[in-house]
Amino acid sequence: MYYPILKNKTNEMLALENVKSHNFIPIIELVSANRMKYDEAKKIFEKIKHENTIMIDIPNYMNNKVIDKYDLIDPRNRIDFFVNFKKEYNNNMIPILSFYYTDNMKKSIKDNITVLNGLLNEFDEIGIRILTDKTFKKDDIEILENIDIFMNGILKKIYIILEFSQSTVNELKYFFDNFEIDKFKKVIVTGEIHTADSFLENDELQCTLFKNKLLDLVHLLKEKYSSKQIEYGDYTVVDKINQFEDEVREGPVFYVPFLRWTTKHGDICKYTAQTVGNMEQYKDLCKLIIKHPDFDQNHCSTCKDIYTLANGGDINYKAGGTWKHRMITHHITTMADYLD
Incomplete structure (x- = not known):
């Protein structure tokens, strides 16, 4: 099973619509309190709720405005939020407990145990997310150690997302x-694929190749610990933190067009255009992708679009956001197939 991490942003939600595989459970981070995006997310949840289980998290690592809007630091509010979300959006939802903190560690432990017990009373299964990255974590492992004594008999109901x-x-x-x-x-071991220590230039393929070291790590962990419980998840082809997330921008934004395309073994080829702002270059990038030995025009809707554009067909291709959700669709389909 594959566990892609997505945010409740328009293009990431749209990507789910075109994934035909059932071998994945999306972990959806509620990070946008914008009402329009929230309603768009609801429409997607409505479409996938009978086909896939979904996991919902309200992470604490992004100055998350959803937490403030619904006062989710309060343990009772957090429990009620998940219960009401399940009733309104998706009966197949699994809530994820990301640990929240106050100034007092003892109170933080107590509050998180309260949420844990409340969710276990309302849901058959829950997730607990551990952010081990020093950039974002506080004391997640310490809290997990403290609540571990309360877990006897219920551990088989819990997904650990690490x-x-x-x-x-x-x-x-x-x-x-x-x-x-x-x-x-x-x-579930998760993380980013396209990191600074994972890329190398590939002149033959005319792309920057990001080796999927995270997938290699999961294979090694399964072998070392002889465990079938260990699973793989990632942030698909997008960044964990969008560098423009909190910027207020006016007018058009110009950038160098690029496409992140996933190979059948989970690596990512980043194809980058030559000049800023020329969206016609997406055609040239698609012509490069179809030369890749892993390319199959019948693989998914994204590959069909790439093949169509590369061969002069008429599709919508000049919007970066459109390519974002296409490439996420391709990545989820590829990883779900690979991990089947």
Whole structure:
């Protein structure tokens, strides 16, 4: 099973519509309190609720405005939010507990245990998300150690979603060495693929190739710990944090067109145009992609669009956002097939 992490933003939600595979469970981060985007997300949830289970998280690492809007620091409000969300949007929802903090660690532990117990009373399964990246974490592992004593008999109801980056190898090792992972429902190792230490230029393919070291790590963990409970998840082809997320921009934004296309083994080829603002260059990028030995025009709707444009066909191709959701669709389809 594959676990893609998506935000409730328009293009990431649209990407789900065109994924035909059922071998994935999306982890959807509610990070936008914008009402229009929230309603758009609802429409997508309505369409997928009978086909796929979804996981919902309200993460604490992005100055998340959803937390403030619904006062989710309060444990009771957080429980009620998930219960009401399930009733309104998706009966197949699995809530994810991201640990929240106050100034007092003892109170933080108490509040998170309150939310944990409340969710376990309302849901058959829940997730607990551990952000091991030093950039975002506070004391997630410490809280998990404190609540572990309350988990006897219920661990098979819990998915552990464990964040990984190359800077946190020690934290990851600590988790696997100190927790009995086979007692959990699943342990999902997640992270970004296209990181600074994973790319190399590939002149033959005319792209920057990002090796999927995260996938290699999951294979190694499965082998080392002889566990079928360990699963793989990622942020698809998008960045965990959008560098423009909090900027107020006026007028058109010009950038160099690029496409991140996923190979059948989970690596990412980034094809980049030559000049800023010339959207006609998407045609040239598609012509490069169809030369890749893994390319199959019948693989998914995205590959069909790439093939059509590369061969002079008429499709909508000049909007970067359109290509974003197309490439996410392709990535989810590819990884779901690979991990089937």
